[in-house]
Amino acid sequence: MPLSLKLPRRTLAAGAALLVAGAGAVSAAPATAAPPPSVPAASSTPHVSYVNLGDSYAAGWGADAPAASVNPDVGWGNCLVGGRPDEVTLLSELKNVSLAGDFACTGATVGTNTTGRPTIGEEIAAASAARKLTTTTNLVTVSAGGNDIDFGTIIGVCARGTLGDCQQAAAAALLKAQQIDVAGTVAAIHAAAKHAVVAWVGYPHLFAAMAVGSCLLRRRRSSTRAPTRSTPNSPALSGRRAAPRASGPSTST
Template sequence: MQFPAPYRRSAAAFAAVTALIFSGASTPAFAAQDPVKYVNLGDSYSSGWGSLAPTAAVNPEYNSPACMQGGPADAAMFDQLQSVALAGDYACAGATVGDSNSGIPTIAQQAAKASLDGALNSTTGLVTLTAGGNDVNFGQIIGACAADMSPEATGCQAATAYGVDLANRLSVAATVGTIRGYAGNAKIVWLGYPRLFATAGESTTVISGGGVMSAAAAAVFDKGTDQLNAVLASKARSAGAQFVDVTPKFAGHEIGSSDSWINLGPYTQFNFHPTAEGYSEGYYPAMVSAIKPAQLAKG
């Protein structure tokens, strides 16, 4: 039977490819994508503080007690992806956006150290960080709200309002600009903070406010967290960075819920920070979903 010319050409091509395969001749291979070079900066929420409570250690990038980390967290999990290669983790518990007298490296100082080490440069494709909570005195606000037993939590309202005012003064754009000055081709991702306290309206709530503060104060504090995240999101996006909201991932897992992912117990220095589950089930999936590292590596 005589096939039309197009079919004869197709059959001949198929026969040629088959001959190559069975003869052991090599065929062209697809080039593997290089993983995106990744650097992690930030405060305690970036440093895994609480992930291995009561364990903490000096960040080996500094070899100084001025920079402490709590253990493997979302940055280390990100590094396990084939599309990501962690070049350096410079996050320090207690870090701030603005200047500080604590001796703990600020975000800008972390970036400078990462650049000096050769981890942060024009080949860097991704930088992540959490920052801002220490600048607005998160811990002091928790203390003020915990002490407020008034029906409307007026003292807590005043404390959170002052925190939001401080947030509005944060130099997020300057911080993003500093990072971009070292790594002009990097995607910069600013991560937000979770709500810390369960509220009465949640189906998983055991104790509204977790026994730390009144239900009214807990609601005010969580609203203040939302406001802080909103300020950080607006400032980060205006500076050309991406903001990742983690609050949906922590919904139903706050302090006072039946399945809390926030530390609260005898190891007080780790209180109000995520547990190992908070990092692995909260921060990490939020990052993967928002950043899409496989696509970033292709880019």
């Protein structure tokens, strides 16, 4: 089922209007005696406790020069993370945002684990067991689904084959994508972190200019190469990504 967590612009506009109106009301009020000293007001910006889950794009693979290391937050063996900084570290560096846990792992899937790597459900369980994913968690980002549809193979077909080959591979991937249990995964996250906003983010546009339905791959008619950029679409879902991680040397996400 499509997920879209983008805040409506009119909601943002309404909030801004209220702030402006409030400021105007204060400035227009008649001068009065200064109130007695009081305890400084708390910051109006709430603290955000943030947890990251997902595959290689969530793990920063390809964000910088290859510098793979094992994710220290998870107990699986060859659970690689890539170079930094990426959108996860940049987000965690924002004021009032703290990265409580990063459980992303290269090769992670949403469905049954067939790669020797964890499923997103297992990442959720690990984060919950470590008390990183709790009722105090405000935000969870998830990048997943690419390995379930064999993302690496599709990239290879689109890079080396014809436009028709690319379209056929992408169309087959869309059928697989319908089986990805997005709703169940989000429900599992909310079972551990009931107050969290879940942002299921997308993948880069590796082939631009021609879409195949609503697929995550795009391809130029005249060239198989195009700059990587973010995409709002991933298989069977929609989300937003602050800054895409460039594709890494691995065909597994």
